[in-house]
Each structure stands twice: as structure tokens, then as C-alpha cells.
Amino acid sequence: MQVGENRTTLLLLNAAPWVAFLAVVVVFGVLSDRFLTIQNFMNILTQSSHIAIMAIGITFVLLTAGIDLSVGAIMYVAVAVLALFLGGIPVVIAFPLVGLIGVALGAMNGYFVIKLRGQHPFIVTLATLFILRGAAIFLTDTRMVFVEESVMSLGRTSYFGVPWAIWVFAVVFVIAWIVLRETPFGRQIYAVGQDPTAAAKAGINVPRILFSVYCICGFLAAVGGLVSIAQVAAASSTFGFQIEFPVIAAAVLGGTSLFGGRGGVVGTVFGAVLIQTVQSGLVMTNATPYIYPLVTAVIIFLAVLIDGLRTSILDTLGRRKIRVEEIA
Amino acid sequence: MTPPHAGGEAFLQARELSKSFFGVKVLKEVGFTLDKGEVLGLVGENGSGKSTAMNILGGIHQPDSGQMTLAGKPYRPTGPKDAQRAGLAFIHQELNLFENLSIEENVxxxxxxxxxxLPLINRRKIGKETKRLLDLVDLGHPPGTRVGKLSQGERQLVEIAKALGFDAKVIIFDEPTTSLSRRESEKLFTIVGRLKAQGIGVIYISHILGDVLRVCDSVQVLRDGAVAGGGPRASMSIDKIISMMVGRKIGNLFPPRESHPGEVVLDVAGLTQPGVVKDVSLSLRSGEVLGVSGLMGAGRSELARILFGLDPFKSGTITVEREPLENPSPEICMARGLAFLTEDRRAEGLLMEASIRDNVALSSLNSYARGLSHRLSWPKLDRDVAEVSDKVKVNTSDYIRMLVKHLSGGNQQKVVFAKWLLRQPSIFILDEPTRGIDVGAKLEVYKIINQLVLDGAAILFISSEMEELIGMCDRIMVMNRGEVTGFHERGDFDGERILETAMSVGLREPEQADRKER
Known part of the structure; x- marks a missing residue:
């Protein structure tokens, strides 16, 4: 029986991202003496924070075996609204409003995913991706938009020597972790992702769970937008463009399965940091910028490959046996 | 058995339940009673109506007529939740557990x-309560253990613990021991005894008659959607149950055929895949129909899938027309003249959204592609499609536009036949070719099969319908738990004996397994 081999392979696959991370750190550490410094690590965390926050959001969706391609578009819409219409309003009011916009756009995704049952969320959110990007470009007239000084100053603020972005990232992470692990809602998300039919039989309101995860994802996409704009101050028409790829890659790299039911935010954060670490290392070693996309591509490919292999092994292990072969 | 005490003393009563699907009556005035602390065995062949009866009990289907009472009150569940609230728990063969969650979370x-x-789960409480429930079923794992790590038998115990958790009054087991080891089964029987002692009523559905006679207080046998007999355990025996299950049916439905078996075209020796089939050997001749009988989960479809290269095997040999078949894949198998008509037409055999022509042509497109550009020669294809479709008498004039999803089940099956006929295979593996089609269409399928045999094809005919096998086959091979347990020759067919070989009669790999388990 190949069960033994399969289990070993599974362990290796689970360990692969961590091994990759270690390898990346060692390689860049050797190549550049600035790489292994506290300052650089802070930079990596700061730069990866918006991706990580959005990836945490998408983790909720992926856990239900769904997907949300519209996160980058939501991010852009949220920031565009902030810059164009909420200019004079203090951030303590403006930011929650932007968060609400994220929830509303996420709710739109959730609504269509539930109503167009049978239509894969991939297609649904692909459509909303274009709708929202189009809306944002319409709003901004394709011109660059700028945020107030009050927002930008947040991007420069540090508390206890830790930048604001990392604090937001940390708070989102801790709350998401608790929600997924310690609340009935979180556990039911896992149940729905594993087997929606069984979940419905167990009395779980599956549509409500699905709706909620898209709202959360939309909200965190808007938060990601805020964190990002506070750092860069201006948003051109490519703001958030194609960011769904590193975001999904971060989650999948961290062990969250595209097939639902497996994974969590710890892995996601790790995945986001890994991707940013690679980028940072490439910058520091003066690699040509033209290979950045290729490197990202390799990472995404590996993440998906690992997920696929892992799923097929789990399927084999879980297949019901006709015969019970007694193992001495 | 209609309830002996119509006064309503029994805890759970069902009276004259009837149910039809698409005009086919699958349940005919079936009734049963279950007292507290009683174990009722429910047996019957596949399609005898057991599942329908249980689905009605579980609120998944509503009966067309008949009544049920629970604890003296009318019981009319409209959904699984109703049934659960009323105190009914189902332990299905396919367990309803989430492997990615822990035991306590599943409970x-x-x-x-x-x-x-706080909106947070009270881990202490669920841990403690789960521990208590797990103790009731003798499962020693900590409540935080992930279900994915448990064996099949342990998962079943979790499912029972779950049922006890919401105070189930009636627990229904559906084939609970098929994927359990002997020791796990023994443990299950102990637990069932304990449930009984607590006053819980148990309905025990199983094909393993030895187990049924062992754990049940009374047995009820269904056949063709009706009660065929039953009674207290003392009055039952395995022979008696089997004869009730088979009944006496007259089979003049089957068109006569002369058989002239030729040379061996498919020879299988010692085919083994751990967990699936063990040491399967058979030989199939041209112009012969070899039936494969067995109960659900006997490994018949799995054998077919292996023979057609869809699933791997570990040891053994497959020989097709005296040439060994190495590393079979569906493509290779098709090239060697094999055809496989799957059990599930909708999922595997047909493209529902495509036309008859496209479906029929699907497996043969390459042989109609011409020249370097590999363009399809449509006129020839259309001509041949029309020819094979006429041969199997698909009832429609418009092969090119008619979508398969609009056809009846019988016509769909004919399309599948036509699809394979176009390739002119010499060996057909038919997996439940008449499932879900009406009697008239069945007859036509039988005629097609006979015609194929006359033309020299060899046919491996998997079916759950005993009379169909007896009526159509030259020989019948019986499988049980992945092994071949017997061959029966035409003229020597005896439904009861075949069913006996198909049933494990409670003795599975007896001493050997026990010794290994030690």
C-alpha cells in the first residue's frame, strides 16, 4: 500500500514553503550584507502589509472553496472615493466609511455568488473586477488622485518604533486568527469549505456563510487600499492592478487550498511575507527588474502545484475502501 | 410486515408508506414498527426500497401516502432538520463528518x-461534553483530535457520539460494517448493545446477514419496494432471508439467444489492488456474456475501471486477445478493442449539452480525420453515425441537432451504445446498462446486447438485477468485498445460491484476519 509514501510526500509538501523561505533568506543573506538587518525586515513587513491584509481577506473566501478576483478593483474604488469625496473629512470618520464601501462591494460579490449558484465565483468576481475598475476609472477620469496630508502622515507614523502599517496588519491578523479558530462562524467556514452539502445537513446556513466571507474580503481589500495609499500618497489608474495575483498566491503559498476547507491566516501571512522577501532580495542584489514578474510567476506556480499535489494525495488517502486490508 | 399492534404502542410506526419517482412506484405500502430498545434489521437487494424508506424517515423525501407516528404523535418530517429534532439520527455509509475539523467541533x-x-466557542465546555460522549462509545482520543486522523471505524463512533449528543431516540445505521475491520465491527456491535440497553431504538440496514441475525431483535425483508416478509430473530435464518429477498420471478422478458462462445479474448489473472480488489481471475470468450453479480460495494465497478485502465492495479495480468495489456490507459484499452459503458451515464458516459451526433462521434473522431490537416470528414461521419444510431434504434430523426439531455434514459443509453459501436470494439464492459430505464427500453438494450454477441463480441455484464443476469448471461461471476467468490454456469443458475455467494453471511476472512489483528 502506498499510504506510507503518500504521508511522507504530504509532510514534504507541507514543509516546502518553509524550506523555500529559509532558502530565500540564506541566499539573499549571502548575496547582500544589507539583507539580514532589522531595518530591512521592518521594510519587508511594511511593504507586504497591504498584500498580507488583503490575503487574509481572501483566505476567508478560499476556505469556502470560492475566490475573489475583484480585490484589486475594490481597493482602487475605495481609495478613489476617499481621495475624491472624503477629502476634508477627518480620517477617524473617513476610514470607517471607506471600510463600509469595501463591505458593500464585497456584499455585492457575495450576493451574486449566492444568487448565481452554479456560476463559479471566479466568473462572478471576474465580472465585478471589470465593473469596479471601470467605475473607478470613470470616477477618476483616469487621472491620478491624491490623498490628504493627514492620511499620508499616518503612513509615516510609528508607534513604539513599529510603523503604523504593521500595526494594522497585526490587528487584522490577530482578529482574523481568533475568528477562524475560536468562533462558531470560523469553524463553520471550514465546514462549508470541506463539504457544503454536509454543512447544510448539519444545519449551517451555507448562503449566509458565503455572503459573509465575501463581505469580509471586500472590507479587508478596502483596508489594504488604505494602508497602501498611506504609503504611496497617490493612486494612478493602475492602483491595485493585478494585485489579486500576489494576494491569492500569498494565501495559497501559505497552505490555504483553492479547493476549500484547508489552511488559515498564519500561513497566509507567511506567504505574503515570503513573496515580499523575494522582491526585496531581488532589489537588494540589483537583479534586473525584468525578472521580477518571472520570479513571482515561479512562486505562484509552485504554490498552486503544491496545493494540487496535496489535494490529490489527500483524496487518495480519504477514498473509501471496499476491502479492509488488515495491517499487522 | 404490517404493524402487528395497530394500537400505536410501538415507539416508531410507519404504515403503508408509498412513493413513486417519475411514475415508477419504488415503495409500495411498506410499514414497520420499532420499539424502544429494539434493534430492527432491514434487508433487501439493491433497489428494493430500503433507501427510499429511510429517506422518508429522514425527511429527505415525502411519502405519496401512508403515515408515521413517533412516540404516539404523528410524524411528518419535511427535512433532515425535522428528523433530527424529532430524535432520529442517521449513520450513513458515507459519514457526514468534516475531516478538517476536530472531533469536538464535529460534534x-x-x-x-x-x-x-463573548462570541467565542466555549472550548472547555465542548471538550468536556465531547469527552463524556466519547466515553459512551469507548473512543479514547482527545476531543481535539482532527477527524481526518481517525480510522473509518473511529469516525463512525464519532458519528454515534454526535447522535447521542443531541439525544437521539432512534439511530439508523446504513451498512455500518462494510468499511470496518472485524475488530471494529465487534466493537460496533457492543455499542449497539449499549444503545439498546439505554432504550434507544436502532434500525440496522446491512447486506451482511450474519451480522443482522446477530445484532437484531427482528428482521424485515424488502423486495421490489414491498415488504417480502419478516419476523422476530428466532423465526429467521439466513436461508429464509435470502429466499425472501430473491422471491420467485418469472423472466420471459429476456429475448432468447443461442450461445456459441469462441476463443478467449479477455483473460485476467490474479488482479490485485490493495483496498479494492484481490486476486481476481476471469476469462471471457467472444460470443459470450459473462455476468458480474455482487452487492453494492463488492468491487464490480472498481474492477471494470481497472480493466479499462482508469484505475491502477498492483499485481496480476490482463491479456487481451492473447497479447498482454501493459500499463493500460483508456486510450490503449480502446485501441485494443475494449468499450466501457459506465454506471453513471450522466457524469461519465455522455455530454448532456451536446447533440446525439457529437456524442456518438466523440470517441471516434480520430478515425474520421483526414490528411495532414487532420480535418474531420463530416459526410462520412454523419453517414456512419446515422447507421449505428439506426442499429440501436435511437428514437429520433434529428441526430445532428437533438441534444442528449432531452432524450429519455433509455434513449440516452442507446446513444452510449451507438458511440461505442462506431469504434467496432470486440469486448464490451457494461456497468449497470439498464439502470434507471423503463422496461420497454430495457428490452431493447437486451436486444442490442444479443445482437452484439451474435456478431461475436464478448460482454462483461455488471448488474445488480439478479433476474437480468440470469436471463442474459452465459455465466455469472460473483464478487464480494473485492474478491471473486464463485462462478455459476447457465442452466445451473439459482438466484438464491448466487445471492448466497454474494453475501458475506457474516464470515469475512475469518481466522486469517483475526490472526493478523492479534
Missing amino acids: FISGFPKRRG
Whole structure:
């Protein structure tokens, strides 16, 4: 029986991202003496924070075996609204409003995913991706938009020597972790992702769970937008463009399965940091910028490959046996 | 058995339940009673109506007529939740557990107790309560263990613990021991005894008659959607149950055929895949129909899938027309003249959204592609499609535009036949070719099969319908738990004996397994 081999392979696959991370750190550490410094690590965390926050959001969706391609578009819409219409309003009011916009756009995704049952969320959110990007470009007239000084100053603020972005990232992470692990809602998300039919039989309101995860994802996409704009101050028409790829890659790299039911935010954060670490290392070693996309591509490919292999092994292990072969 | 005490003393009563699907009556005035602390065995061949009866009990289907009472009150569940609230728990063959969650989370997934004033799960409470339930079923794992790590038998115990958790009054087991080891089964029987002692009523559905006679207080046999007999355990025996299950049916439905078996075209020796089939050997001749009988989960479809290269095997040989078949894949198998008509037409055999022509042509497109550009020669294809479709008498004039999803089940099956006929295979593997089609269409399928045999094809005919096998086959091979347990020759067919070989009669790999388990 190949069960033994399969289990070993599974362990290796689970360990692969961590091994990759270690390898990346060692390689860049050797190549550049600035790489292994506290300052650089802070930079990596700061730069990866918006991706990580959005990836945490998408983790909720992926856990239900769904997907949300519209996160980058939501991010852009949220920031565009902030810059164009909420200019004079203090951030303590403006930011929650932007968060609400994220929830509303996420709710739109959730609504269509539930109503167009049978239509894969991939297609649904692909459509909303274009709708929202189009809306944002319409709003901004394709011109660059700028945020107030009050927002930008947040991007420069540090508390206890830790930048604001990392604090937001940390708070989102801790709350998401608790929600997924310690609340009935979180556990039911896992149940729905594993087997929606069984979940419905167990009395779980599956549509409500699905709706909620898209709202959360939309909200965190808007938060990601805020964190990002506070750092860069201006948003051109490519703001958030194609960011769904590193975001999904971060989650999948961290062990969250595209097939639902497996994974969590710890892995996601790790995945986001890994991707940013690679980028940072490439910058520091003066690699040509033209290979950045290729490197990202390799990472995404590996993440998906690992997920696929892992799923097929789990399927084999879980297949019901006709015969019970007694193992001495 | 209609309830002996119509006064309503029994805890759970069902009276004259009837149910039809698409005009086919699958349940005919079936009734049963179950007292507290009683174990009722429910047996019958596949399609005898057991599942329908249980689905009605579980609120998944509503009966067309008939009544049920539970604890003296009318019981009319309209959904699984109703049934659960009323205190019925189902332990299905396919367990309803989430492998990615822990035992305690599975037990409480429908409603977690929360910490006071917080939206957080009260881990202490669910841990403690789960531990208590696990003790009831003798499962020693910590409540936080992930279900994915448990064996099949342990998962079943979790499912029972779950049922006990919501105070189930009646627990229904559906084939609970098929994927359990002998020792796990023994443990299950102990637990069933304990449930009984607690006053819980148990309905025990199984093909393993030895087990049924062992754990049940009374047995009821269904056949063709009706009660065929039953009674207290003392009055039953395995022979008696089997004869009730088979009944006496007259089979002049089957068109006569002369058989002239030729040379061996498919020879299988010692085919083994751990967990699936063990040491399967058979030989199939041209112009012969070899039936494969067995109960659900006997490994018949799995054998077919292996023979057609869809699933791997570990040891053994497959020889097709005296040439060994190495590393079979569906493509290779098709090239060697094999055809496989799958059990599930909708999922595997047909493209529902495509036309008859496209479906029929699907497996043969390459042989109609011409020249370097590999363009399809449509006129020839259309001509041949029309020819094979006429041969199997698909009832429609418009092969090119008619979508398969609009056809009846019988016509769909004919399209599948036509699709394969176009390739002119010499060996057909038919997996439940008449499932879900009406009697008239069945007859036509039988005629097609006979015609194929006359033309020299060899046919491996998997079916759950005993009379169909007896009526159509030259020989019948019986499988049980992945092994061949017997061959029966035409003229020597005896439904009861075949069913006997198909049933494990409670003795599975007896001493050997026990010794290994030690």
C-alpha cells in the first residue's frame, strides 16, 4: 500500500514553503550584507502589509472553496472615493466609511455568488473586477488622485518604533486568527469549505456563510487600499492592478487550498511575507527588474502545484475502501 | 410486515408508506414498527426500497401516502432538520463528518456553546461534553483530535457520539460494517448493545446477514419496494432471508439467444489492488456474456475501471486477445478493442449539452480525420453515425441537432451504445446498462446486447438485477468485498445460491484476519 509514501510526500509538501523561505533568506543573506538587518525586515513587513491584509481577506473566501478576483478593483474604488469625496473629512470618520464601501462591494460579490449558484465565483468576481475598475476609472477620469496630508502622515507614523502599517496588519491578523479558530462562524467556514452539502445537513446556513466571507474580503481589500495609499500618497489608474495575483498566491503559498476547507491566516501571512522577501532580495542584489514578474510567476506556480499535489494525495488517502486490508 | 399492534404502542410506526419517482412506484405500502430498545434489521437487494424508506424517515423525501407516528404523535418530517429534532439520527455509509475539523467541533458544528458574553466557542465546555460522549462509545482520543486522523471505524463512533449528543431516540445505521475491520465491527456491535440497553431504538440496514441475525431483535425483508416478509430473530435464518429477498420471478422478458462462445479474448489473472480488489481471475470468450453479480460495494465497478485502465492495479495480468495489456490507459484499452459503458451515464458516459451526433462521434473522431490537416470528414461521419444510431434504434430523426439531455434514459443509453459501436470494439464492459430505464427500453438494450454477441463480441455484464443476469448471461461471476467468490454456469443458475455467494453471511476472512489483528 502506498499510504506510507503518500504521508511522507504530504509532510514534504507541507514543509516546502518553509524550506523555500529559509532558502530565500540564506541566499539573499549571502548575496547582500544589507539583507539580514532589522531595518530591512521592518521594510519587508511594511511593504507586504497591504498584500498580507488583503490575503487574509481572501483566505476567508478560499476556505469556502470560492475566490475573489475583484480585490484589486475594490481597493482602487475605495481609495478613489476617499481621495475624491472624503477629502476634508477627518480620517477617524473617513476610514470607517471607506471600510463600509469595501463591505458593500464585497456584499455585492457575495450576493451574486449566492444568487448565481452554479456560476463559479471566479466568473462572478471576474465580472465585478471589470465593473469596479471601470467605475473607478470613470470616477477618476483616469487621472491620478491624491490623498490628504493627514492620511499620508499616518503612513509615516510609528508607534513604539513599529510603523503604523504593521500595526494594522497585526490587528487584522490577530482578529482574523481568533475568528477562524475560536468562533462558531470560523469553524463553520471550514465546514462549508470541506463539504457544503454536509454543512447544510448539519444545519449551517451555507448562503449566509458565503455572503459573509465575501463581505469580509471586500472590507479587508478596502483596508489594504488604505494602508497602501498611506504609503504611496497617490493612486494612478493602475492602483491595485493585478494585485489579486500576489494576494491569492500569498494565501495559497501559505497552505490555504483553492479547493476549500484547508489552511488559515498564519500561513497566509507567511506567504505574503515570503513573496515580499523575494522582491526585496531581488532589489537588494540589483537583479534586473525584468525578472521580477518571472520570479513571482515561479512562486505562484509552485504554490498552486503544491496545493494540487496535496489535494490529490489527500483524496487518495480519504477514498473509501471496499476491502479492509488488515495491517499487522 | 404490517404493524402487528395497530394500537400505536410501538415507539416508531410507519404504515403503508408509498412513493413513486417519475411514475415508477419504488415503495409500495411498506410499514414497520420499532420499539424502544429494539434493534430492527432491514434487508433487501439493491433497489428494493430500503433507501427510499429511510429517506422518508429522514425527511429527505415525502411519502405519496401512508403515515408515521413517533412516540404516539404523528410524524411528518419535511427535512433532515425535522428528523433530527424529532430524535432520529442517521449513520450513513458515507459519514457526514468534516475531516478538517476536530472531533469536538464535529460534534457541535450545528450549534456551539459560547463563552459568556463573548462570541467565542466555549472550548472547555465542548471538550468536556465531547469527552463524556466519547466515553459512551469507548473512543479514547482527545476531543481535539482532527477527524481526518481517525480510522473509518473511529469516525463512525464519532458519528454515534454526535447522535447521542443531541439525544437521539432512534439511530439508523446504513451498512455500518462494510468499511470496518472485524475488530471494529465487534466493537460496533457492543455499542449497539449499549444503545439498546439505554432504550434507544436502532434500525440496522446491512447486506451482511450474519451480522443482522446477530445484532437484531427482528428482521424485515424488502423486495421490489414491498415488504417480502419478516419476523422476530428466532423465526429467521439466513436461508429464509435470502429466499425472501430473491422471491420467485418469472423472466420471459429476456429475448432468447443461442450461445456459441469462441476463443478467449479477455483473460485476467490474479488482479490485485490493495483496498479494492484481490486476486481476481476471469476469462471471457467472444460470443459470450459473462455476468458480474455482487452487492453494492463488492468491487464490480472498481474492477471494470481497472480493466479499462482508469484505475491502477498492483499485481496480476490482463491479456487481451492473447497479447498482454501493459500499463493500460483508456486510450490503449480502446485501441485494443475494449468499450466501457459506465454506471453513471450522466457524469461519465455522455455530454448532456451536446447533440446525439457529437456524442456518438466523440470517441471516434480520430478515425474520421483526414490528411495532414487532420480535418474531420463530416459526410462520412454523419453517414456512419446515422447507421449505428439506426442499429440501436435511437428514437429520433434529428441526430445532428437533438441534444442528449432531452432524450429519455433509455434513449440516452442507446446513444452510449451507438458511440461505442462506431469504434467496432470486440469486448464490451457494461456497468449497470439498464439502470434507471423503463422496461420497454430495457428490452431493447437486451436486444442490442444479443445482437452484439451474435456478431461475436464478448460482454462483461455488471448488474445488480439478479433476474437480468440470469436471463442474459452465459455465466455469472460473483464478487464480494473485492474478491471473486464463485462462478455459476447457465442452466445451473439459482438466484438464491448466487445471492448466497454474494453475501458475506457474516464470515469475512475469518481466522486469517483475526490472526493478523492479534
